[in-house]
Amino acid sequence: MKIAFDAKRFFHNSSGLGNYSRDLVRILAENFPENEYVLIEQKKSERGKEILNLPNVSFHQVKKGKFARQLKFGKAAQDLNADIFHGLSGELPFKWNDKSIKKIVTIHDLIFLRFPQFYSFFDRKIHFWKFKKACEQADLVIAISEQTKRDIIQLLKIKEEKIVVVYQGCHQTFKEKKSQEFLEKTKVKFSLPSRFILNVGTIEPRKNLLNIVKAIVDSEINLVVIGKRTKYFKKIEKCIAKNKLKNQVQFLENVSMEELSAIYQLADIFVYPSLFEGFGIPVIEALFSETAVITSNTSSLPEAGGENSLYINPENVEDLKAKILFLWNNESERKRLVERALIEVQKFTDDKIGKKLMEVYIYLQ
Structure with a gap:
């Protein structure tokens, strides 16, 4: 099986979503070495280099450009013949070609809806639109807790049968x-x-x-x-x-x-x-x-x-x-x-x- 990941957070976030992304790829690569894991991003960094050195993990660079993450990452995964594309931080690409590929998105929280006072009006609207669209597009949604699952059902109006809870680990x-x-x-x-x-x-x-x-x-x-x-x-x-x-x-x-x-x-x-x-x-x-x-x-x-x-x-x-x-x-x-x-x-x-x-x-x- 070949699994492609949106690796923006993997390479460029030092904590939070970055740690989640790096731990997830590391856990899969070490425990299921028979699969291929492809990190898709416009440029890599020093973060996660020890994971990228694993024999079944590779980096695929997408040419830099405005909205490359939304417009190019999905099609890049399809061109690589990936079986699954996993959006690790609440987003999925908008554009795809005709090749078959399954889509998964991880939703970490909907705090911007629970505590709107901590976010600007613009950020709340963008986050809501991106998260809801990703959940609707996805074949399956991963919630990182039962609380997040309840929020996805209640606040994004996504059907319960489409959501599975997979907890996070730590380093x-x-x-x-x-x-x-x-x-x-x-x-x-x-x-x-x-x-x-x-x-x-x-x-x-x-x-x-x-x-x-x-x-x-x-x-x-x-x-x-x-x-x-x-x-x-x-x-x-x-x-x-x-x-x-x-x-x-x-x-x-x-x-x-x-x-x-x-x-x-x-x-x-x-x-x-x-x-x-x-x-x-x-x-x-x-x-x-x-x-x-x-x-x-x-x-x-x-x-x-x-x-x-x-x-x-x-x-x-x-x-x-x-x-x-x-x-x-x-x-x-x-x-x-x-x-x-x-x-x-x-x-x-x-x-x-x-x-x-x-x-x-x-x-x-």
């Missing part, structure tokens, strides 16, 4: 116990405190970092934050200054994947009070890292966190504060949650995700 490094030497080296490099809680993700309103900062006021708990800054960061700075938390809150930049996994393992608690997620990869990164998790009781987060995470109302600072203090002061409870969660999170391993993906592809043949 292999989070599943590997780091050596004490590497942990110590990472701790020294970033001047990390002896104990801290961790938050990972873009610093934007939906991720709700402000409520974590508010929750550690009048405590001695240290918070480490790793994520791209947006305008919302100014609100965080004001809250830190107002409450004299400068020595308790630390923002890290230029963290490699290996270092990130080490920081997860060094943290006492991972705190993720997001208002809404299509899935929530940082939660399973933390669980694989054997770090206790506090996250929101909304959207898909209970799917990712399972029965052995603690859940809070993300808009209730007192609820969040109480849960943080409870775990911070209770090492035995942290250990209990971690041990049980590590068993439960195995449903997101590469082999299970790869098997489910291949079942989807074979079903279409």
